[in-house]
Amino acid sequence: MLELRNITKTYNPGTLTEMCLFQDLTMTVEQGEFVSIVGSNGSGKTSLLNIICGSIPVEQGQVLVAGEDITKMEEYKRYQRIGRVYQNPAMGTCPHLTLFENMSLADHKGKSFGLSPGVNRHRLRVYQEQLSLLGLGLENKLDVLVGTLSGGQRQAVALLMATMTPLDFLILDEHTAALDPKTAESIMILTDQMVRRKKLTAIMVTHNLRYAVEYGNRLVMMNQGKIILDLKEDEKRKGSVEDILHIFNEISIECGN
Numbered sequence: 001m002l003e004l005r006n007i008t009k010t011y012n013p014g015t016l017t018e019m020c021l022f023q024d025l026t027m028t029v030e031q032g033e034f035v036s037i038v039g040s041n042g043s044g045k046t047s048l049l050n051i052i053c054g055s056i057p058v059e060q061g062q063v064l065v066a067g068e069d070i071t072k073m074e075e076y077k078r079y080q081r082i083g084r085v086y087q088n089p090a091m092g093t094c095p096h097l098t099l100f101e102n103m104s105l106a107d108h109k110g111k112s113f114g115l116s117p118g119v120n121r122h123r124l125r126v127y128q129e130q131l132s133l134l135g136l137g138l139e140n141k142l143d144v145l146v147g148t149l150s151g152g153q154r155q156a157v158a159l160l161m162a163t164m165t166p167l168d169f170l171i172l173d174e175h176t177a178a179l180d181p182k183t184a185e186s187i188m189i190l191t192d193q194m195v196r197r198k199k200l201t202a203i204m205v206t207h208n209l210r211y212a213v214e215y216g217n218r219l220v221m222m223n224q225g226k227i228i229l230d231l232k233e234d235e236k237r238k239g240s241v242e243d244i245l246h247i248f249n250e251i252s253i254e255c256g257n
């Protein structure tokens with residue numbers, strides 16, 4: 001279980017551009033939950049993910065995983081148990097390495113290794129099996145440089161790489177936003193399959209309200225650094241895209257957008 005306890009986060013403290021984003025923010029995510037987070041631009045979604053991953057510090061409050069306080073734990077250590085996929089498909093993969101080398105790197109995450117044992121061909125069969133699950137024919141392209149793959153192919157690989165080792169959380173920040181509608185849908189379906197197959201705890205930020213309603217078992221809406229809607233499984237099932245859009249529009253009107 002993930003707990004964010006009374007988190008306070010101020011950007012640029014003590015300067016003219018000081019901005020208190022989170023004040024006393026508390027949120028818990030249970031093991032096995034698949035949470036979709038929606039909210040307008042600047043509402044604090046990426047900042048929230050960055051706090052979970054340790055990419056930015058907080059002034060006050062605690063981040064706990066399974067009861068252990070990790071507030072002061074460095075980002076690279078947290079990433080041993082966190083997989084993250086970004087909006088930009090180029091972020092989660094190394095373009096100048098082959099697909100095989102990329103898979104090897106992901107396979108050895110958190111372990112110390114030199115590059116030659118790191119690209120041990122013995123794992124070839126395993127990588128081929130995992131890539132074949134993507135249904136994109138990538139199992140036959142292990143010697144291709146990842147930089148030559150399309151955005152959708154790269155994002156599928158990034159997703160696979162992020163989930164290769166055992167994880168506490170899968171973090172997705174608008175990971176389908178840079179893709180065409182058809183590819184975005186297939187990456188979303190793949191994501192859902194992976195979360196279910198590996199029984200992952202996932203936190204997904206999306207601007208696609210339909211994805212937020214259709215996928216996952218919890219829907220959170222943020223506005224100006226606050227959680228203004230939190231629908232758990234049963235309530236979420238009753239909600240429709242129109243209902244969520246209506247709430248979204250109401251807060252936008254209140255904000256004067």
Ligand SMILES: Nc1ncnc2c1ncn2[C@@H]1O[C@H](COP(=O)(O)OP(=O)(O)OP(=O)(O)O)[C@@H](O)[C@H]1O
Nearest residue numbers: 011012019021039040041042043044045046047048
């Ligand atoms: N490093 C930073 N320094 C100063 N302000 C920041 C920084 N990062 C984010 N902010 C501010 O914090 C607020 C929340 O930003 P954040 O990126 O978390 O929003 P978001 O909900 O992810 O938005 P979007 O939907 O556009 O991705 C914004 O007002 C932003 O300008």
Ligand SMILES: [Mg+2]
Nearest residue numbers: 045046047173
């Ligand atoms: Mg963001």
